[in-house]
Amino acid sequence: MFTVYGMSDSGNCYKVRLALDQLAIAHRWVEVDTRRGETHSAGFLARNPNGQVPTLVLEDGACLPESNAILNYLAEGTALLPADRLGRARVLQWMFFEQYSHEPCVAVARAILRYLPPDSPRRAELPRLQERGNRALGVMEQHLQKEPFFAAGRYTIADIALYAYTHCAADGGFDLIAFPAVRNWLARVRAQPRHIVMPA
Amino acid sequence: MFTVYGMSDSGNCYKVRLALDQLAIAHRWVEVDTRRGETHSAGFLARNPNGQVPTLVLEDGACLPESNAILNYLAEGTALLPADRLGRARVLQWMFFEQYSHEPCVAVARAILRYLPPDSPRRAELPRLQERGNRALGVMEQHLQKEPFFAAGRYTIADIALYAYTHCAADGGFDLIAFPAVRNWLARVRAQPRHIVMPA
Numbered sequence: 511m512f513t514v515y516g517m518s519d520s521g522n523c524y525k526v527r528l529a530l531d532q533l534a535i536a537h538r539w540v541e542v543d544t545r546r547g548e549t550h551s552a553g554f555l556a557r558n559p560n561g562q563v564p565t566l567v568l569e570d571g572a573c574l575p576e577s578n579a580i581l582n583y584l585a586e587g588t589a590l591l592p593a594d595r596l597g598r599a600r601v602l603q604w605m606f607f608e609q610y611s612h613e614p615c616v617a618v619a620r621a622i623l624r625y626l627p628p629d630s631p632r633r634a635e636l637p638r639l640q641e642r643g644n645r646a647l648g649v650m651e652q653h654l655q656k657e658p659f660f661a662a663g664r665y666t667i668a669d670i671a672l673y674a675y676t677h678c679a680a681d682g683g684f685d686l687i688a689f690p691a692v693r694n695w696l697a698r699v700r701a702q703p704r705h706i707v708m709p710a
Numbered sequence: 711m712f713t714v715y716g717m718s719d720s721g722n723c724y725k726v727r728l729a730l731d732q733l734a735i736a737h738r739w740v741e742v743d744t745r746r747g748e749t750h751s752a753g754f755l756a757r758n759p760n761g762q763v764p765t766l767v768l769e770d771g772a773c774l775p776e777s778n779a780i781l782n783y784l785a786e787g788t789a790l791l792p793a794d795r796l797g798r799a800r801v802l803q804w805m806f807f808e809q810y811s812h813e814p815c816v817a818v819a820r821a822i823l824r825y826l827p828p829d830s831p832r833r834a835e836l837p838r839l840q841e842r843g844n845r846a847l848g849v850m851e852q853h854l855q856k857e858p859f860f861a862a863g864r865y866t867i868a869d870i871a872l873y874a875y876t877h878c879a880a881d882g883g884f885d886l887i888a889f890p891a892v893r894n895w896l897a898r899v900r901a902q903p904r905h906i907v908m909p910a
Binding site for chain 1: 759760768772775776777778780782786787795796799802806809810813814846849852853
């Protein structure tokens, strides 16, 4: 059975939980609190030297970090990952967009507002994060005005990756009112079979 | 024939040029100067709404952005990308590491030192970028002390992705003296058949 080392309140970890549930893959979840430094213990670093959750442990003990690599591993051969070359590349295009242009703004703004004290000097980063996060949401909006999902015309792991922090973007001070196609897509993702919500 | 919109001095674009050359895929290169705002022209945004190079244009006119998605597309079915499920996931693990933990530090420090004036206020970002970049280089060092390459025990697109900005890390103020296994790996990458250097 797979084991996931994850923090329930992390969107990157929620991605993995959502994919496992939608693929009906039994797994064990080990809660790790990054805020208490648990990802930098010697035991955890032996599993992932980069000190991040989620990390998936396979049945033979091999450890696979990076949320979007895990999603690709889990979805291989399933309806959540296209089989054709361009379809796979489109999934990856949006997953790299997510990790480079979206998560470092939308998720980091959320973390600053949610986990750091109100007088944290890191609040000074918020205007730039919100400007860049809104730009990423605008790129999504433009795509979703023409397409129902991000790749291959159907629900894939690219949607799971982008849903994770978009659906809770308000936590980072983002207002989705200006992004109606994004809001409609969020509803389409929530309507997928076996959808689960991120733990409170 | 493929067309690449790229900036020759960009490591992300060099990745694509290197893979195309090593795979002996004929292509046309269109030089785009991001520093002159050319990625934000209406013509360019029609190809990539996220306004970034590289962008690959396929023979049918479809546009594929995101350097690492392009590498996966090009390498499909070749020796540069493992065929097995875990091998592919390992390649992606290191490619997502590259775009999340490495490029935003090593490449951004390089861009600040190389393209911005000496009195740029963005120089204030350098200590944090160098601390985080050195941490990423340390994760690579730890892996390369045990393995010759990043995935599947052989040269893959994961190596191309990480080589792009590691080989010119000195431009960002990084000293590889503390990372001997990284330096030996750089030499192994340079020794691969059909290697080409990044244009000066």
